[in-house]
Amino acid sequence: MKLTSEDLHDLAVGAAFLGTGGGGNPYVGRLMVQRCLDEGLTVDLIDPTDVPDEALVIPTAMMGAPTVLIEKLPSGEEAITSFRQLEKHLGRKAFATMPIEIGGINSTIPLVVGARLGIPIVDADGMGRAFPELQMETFGVYGVSGSPMYVTDEDNDSTLLMATDNKSMEWLSRMVAIRMGGCAYIAEYSMSxxxxxxxxxxxxxxxxxxxGRCLREAKASHQSPFDALLNLMPQTLYNxxxxxxxxKLVDVQRETRNGFSIGRARIDGLGPWVxxxxxxxxxENLIARVNGEVRAIVPDLICIMDSESAEPITTEQLRYGQRVTVVAVAVPAIMRTPEALDVFGPRCFGLDHPFTPIETMA
Amino acid sequence: MKLTSEDLHDLAVGAAFLGTGGGGNPYVGRLMVQRCLDEGLTVDLIDPTDVPDEALVIPTAMMGAPTVLIEKLPSGEEAITSFRQLEKHLGRKAFATMPIEIGGINSTIPLVVGARLGIPIVDADGMGRAFPELQMETFGVYGVSGSPMYVTDEDNDSTLLMATDNKSMEWLSRMVAIRMGGCAYIAEYSMSxxxxxxxxxxxxxxxxxxxGRCLREAKASHQSPFDALLNLMPQTLYNxxxxxxxxKLVDVQRETRNGFSIGRARIDGLGPWVxxxxxxxxxENLIARVNGEVRAIVPDLICIMDSESAEPITTEQLRYGQRVTVVAVAVPAIMRTPEALDVFGPRCFGLDHPFTPIETMA
Incomplete structure (x- = not known):
C-alpha cells in the first residue's frame, strides 16, 4: 500500500489518539514524510503476513523527549545511520523497517527510513499505543531481544548497545540519548x-x-466523530x-521528574456526567478514576479528546477550561496476557490496582 | 620483561606518584595482578620499539570513579570482554594491550588483561601521568581515534561507541559508565x-x-628517598x-562537582620554606602557587608526598596536619607541544595561566 499526503494527515491524527496523551506530536515527523513524497519517493506499507519468515526486519524510532525534537530538527539521516550500522553489525541486509510504537511521532520515523532506503515499512508495531520505555514492547514480551541496538545523533555520533536484557538496554540507552542532547534515533529489536x-x-x-479518516469524514459530513469512532473500533483488534x-478540565498538574512528564488532570462532569x-x-494517561472508582487502566487506552473537534489532546496540550471527552479503548489480546502485563501493566507504573479490562468495568 | 610481586609493589607506588593526586589507589588493581601471578600466569612487559609496526595494539582501562571500584570489585573479565569485543569489531586479533594512563589504578588493569589472555603489555601509555578525561591522551593529540570504543560492566552489559571525535567519545561514554554503576571497563584507541x-x-x-624501587631502596638503606628520587628523574624522559x-597541610577543601573531585589544599611552610x-x-593537582605566585602548572607533575615516609598522597587521602613535601616534575617533550597543551594544558582545566615549564620557574 502506497501512502498519500491525505493518508499522512489521517495517520498523524490516529497516532495522536493511540498515543493516549504521550508519544509526542507527530507534526514534525509528518513534515519529514511529506518531504519524501514531494521528492517523488514512495512510502510503501506492507502487511506483516506478507513478510517472508526468514526476512530480516529492523525497527527504527526516535528516542527521548519529543519537546526537544521540535528545537533540534532531525535531518532524517540519523535513523538511517542506526539502521545501516545495525545491518552491518548483523552482516545482513534488512528486508523492511517497522515502528516500535504507533502512538505519536514514532509512527512516522520508520516511514522516512523506508522511503529514503526504498524498502517497505511493516504495518505493525511493538507497543500498540505509546509507552515511555524501550523494554515495554510486545517484541520483548514474547522473547525478541532489543539488543544489539544502535543510537545515533545529528552529529553522527553512534553507539551500539549490547545489554543482557531489554530493561538494561533502556537504562543505558536513555542516558546516551540524554547526552546526545535529549533525543536520538535508534534501530533495535531486529527480528525475523x-x-x-x-x-x-x-x-x-x-x-x-x-x-484519522473516520474522524475527518464524520466531521466533513456533519456527523458525530465520536459515534463514528465508537462504530469503527469494534471492527478492529481494539474491539x-x-x-x-x-x-471541563479544571486542573492540570505536570512536572518533569526523572525525564518523565508526571502529573494529573481533573475533569468536572458536564451534562449527564456527574x-x-x-x-x-x-x-501517557495511566488510570482514570471518578470519585475514586477506577474507570480505565493501563495498558487499555485512555484518550482525552476535544469535545467539539474530536482532536486527541496530548499531555503537553492539556489546558484549564478545555471541554473534553474521555474515550477508553480495549487493547488487543496480545497486550493483555500475564507476560505482557508484567512488562507494561499497572504495576510497572507504580499503580497498585490490578489490570481490569475496560469492557468488564461498570 | 616478566613482572614479579616486588615489581608490583614498586609499580603501585610509582603509579601513585605519577598520578599527581589522581588516578585512584592502585591497591585493588595490584591485588588482581598478584592473583594472576599466584595462578602461575605471566605478566610480560614489552618495549614499544619491539612492537611490529603493523601489529594491532588495543589499550584497556577502568573508567569512572576509583572510589566506586572499591565497593564494586571487578572480576577482571570486564576489561577482557571489551578487549575481545573490539577485536571482533575490528576483525583482527591484537598483538598486545597497553595502558591509556600510567597514574593510579589504570597502570594495573592492562596487566590483568595481558596475563589472562597470554599477550604482552606495551611499556608505554597515553597520558604519562593521570588525567580526568578520555580525550586527554597523547594518542589522540597525534591523530589516533579513540573510537571505536567498548565499555563493559560486571553484568556483561556492553556498549560500542563510535564518536566523531575523542571529546564526544568522553562525553557519551562517561554517562554510560555512570549508568553502569559508576565504573566500567573499556577498550579504546586501538592502533598500529x-x-x-x-x-x-x-x-x-x-x-x-x-x-617505586628507588624510594623503597633508599628507605631500606636509610638514605633520603627524596634525594634518591631527584637523582633518578634526570635519567628519564621526565628529566x-x-x-x-x-x-604542614593546614586546610583541605574538596567537593564532588560534575563527577570530579574539585578542591584546594593549603600548606604552611616549615623550616626554610616560608x-x-x-x-x-x-x-589531579593542577597548579601550585606560593603567595599567589605560580610554582608549577599542569601538565607538569605536582606530587604531594609524606615528608617522612615519602609516600605519594592521593587527593582523597589529604588530611589536616600532614607534613608534606611537594615535588614538581617536568613531563616529556611529547606532552608539552602546542597540540598537546591544546588537549590537556592549563586552559583545558579553566586555568588562565599559560603553561610554564617547571625548569624555567624561579
Missing amino acids: GADVKRTAVPNTMTLAMRI HARIIFTG GTMEIEIQN | GADVKRTAVPNTMTLAMRI HARIIFTG GTMEIEIQN
Whole structure:
C-alpha cells in the first residue's frame, strides 16, 4: 500500500489518539514524510503476513523527549545511520523497517527510513499505543531481544548497545540519548519475519489511518466523530471502545521528574456526567478514576479528546477550561496476557490496582 | 620483561606518584595482578620499539570513579570482554594491550588483561601521568581515534561507541559508565605498532617501577628517598624534578562537582620554606602557587608526598596536619607541544595561566 499526503494527515491524527496523551506530536515527523513524497519517493506499507519468515526486519524510532525534537530538527539521516550500522553489525541486509510504537511521532520515523532506503515499512508495531520505555514492547514480551541496538545523533555520533536484557538496554540507552542532547534515533529489536508475525501488534499503522479518516469524514459530513469512532473500533483488534467521561478540565498538574512528564488532570462532569474524573499521567494517561472508582487502566487506552473537534489532546496540550471527552479503548489480546502485563501493566507504573479490562468495568 | 610481586609493589607506588593526586589507589588493581601471578600466569612487559609496526595494539582501562571500584570489585573479565569485543569489531586479533594512563589504578588493569589472555603489555601509555578525561591522551593529540570504543560492566552489559571525535567519545561514554554503576571497563584507541611508537609516552610502566624501587631502596638503606628520587628523574624522559615546597597541610577543601573531585589544599611552610602554598585540584593537582605566585602548572607533575615516609598522597587521602613535601616534575617533550597543551594544558582545566615549564620557574 502506497501512502498519500491525505493518508499522512489521517495517520498523524490516529497516532495522536493511540498515543493516549504521550508519544509526542507527530507534526514534525509528518513534515519529514511529506518531504519524501514531494521528492517523488514512495512510502510503501506492507502487511506483516506478507513478510517472508526468514526476512530480516529492523525497527527504527526516535528516542527521548519529543519537546526537544521540535528545537533540534532531525535531518532524517540519523535513523538511517542506526539502521545501516545495525545491518552491518548483523552482516545482513534488512528486508523492511517497522515502528516500535504507533502512538505519536514514532509512527512516522520508520516511514522516512523506508522511503529514503526504498524498502517497505511493516504495518505493525511493538507497543500498540505509546509507552515511555524501550523494554515495554510486545517484541520483548514474547522473547525478541532489543539488543544489539544502535543510537545515533545529528552529529553522527553512534553507539551500539549490547545489554543482557531489554530493561538494561533502556537504562543505558536513555542516558546516551540524554547526552546526545535529549533525543536520538535508534534501530533495535531486529527480528525475523516469523518473529514479526508472532510478536508484533499487527496493522496498527493502517488502524491509525482509519481512525484519522473516520474522524475527518464524520466531521466533513456533519456527523458525530465520536459515534463514528465508537462504530469503527469494534471492527478492529481494539474491539471495545466507549466514552467514559465528558466534562471541563479544571486542573492540570505536570512536572518533569526523572525525564518523565508526571502529573494529573481533573475533569468536572458536564451534562449527564456527574462527579470529577481524575487521570494520572506518566507521559501517557495511566488510570482514570471518578470519585475514586477506577474507570480505565493501563495498558487499555485512555484518550482525552476535544469535545467539539474530536482532536486527541496530548499531555503537553492539556489546558484549564478545555471541554473534553474521555474515550477508553480495549487493547488487543496480545497486550493483555500475564507476560505482557508484567512488562507494561499497572504495576510497572507504580499503580497498585490490578489490570481490569475496560469492557468488564461498570 | 616478566613482572614479579616486588615489581608490583614498586609499580603501585610509582603509579601513585605519577598520578599527581589522581588516578585512584592502585591497591585493588595490584591485588588482581598478584592473583594472576599466584595462578602461575605471566605478566610480560614489552618495549614499544619491539612492537611490529603493523601489529594491532588495543589499550584497556577502568573508567569512572576509583572510589566506586572499591565497593564494586571487578572480576577482571570486564576489561577482557571489551578487549575481545573490539577485536571482533575490528576483525583482527591484537598483538598486545597497553595502558591509556600510567597514574593510579589504570597502570594495573592492562596487566590483568595481558596475563589472562597470554599477550604482552606495551611499556608505554597515553597520558604519562593521570588525567580526568578520555580525550586527554597523547594518542589522540597525534591523530589516533579513540573510537571505536567498548565499555563493559560486571553484568556483561556492553556498549560500542563510535564518536566523531575523542571529546564526544568522553562525553557519551562517561554517562554510560555512570549508568553502569559508576565504573566500567573499556577498550579504546586501538592502533598500529607504528602509531604506538609515534604517539605513546614510552617506558612509563618501567618508570613507575623504577620510582617505586628507588624510594623503597633508599628507605631500606636509610638514605633520603627524596634525594634518591631527584637523582633518578634526570635519567628519564621526565628529566627535571625538584622540591617546590615543604610544610604542614593546614586546610583541605574538596567537593564532588560534575563527577570530579574539585578542591584546594593549603600548606604552611616549615623550616626554610616560608609562606603558604595553595594547590588547586581537579582529581589531579593542577597548579601550585606560593603567595599567589605560580610554582608549577599542569601538565607538569605536582606530587604531594609524606615528608617522612615519602609516600605519594592521593587527593582523597589529604588530611589536616600532614607534613608534606611537594615535588614538581617536568613531563616529556611529547606532552608539552602546542597540540598537546591544546588537549590537556592549563586552559583545558579553566586555568588562565599559560603553561610554564617547571625548569624555567624561579
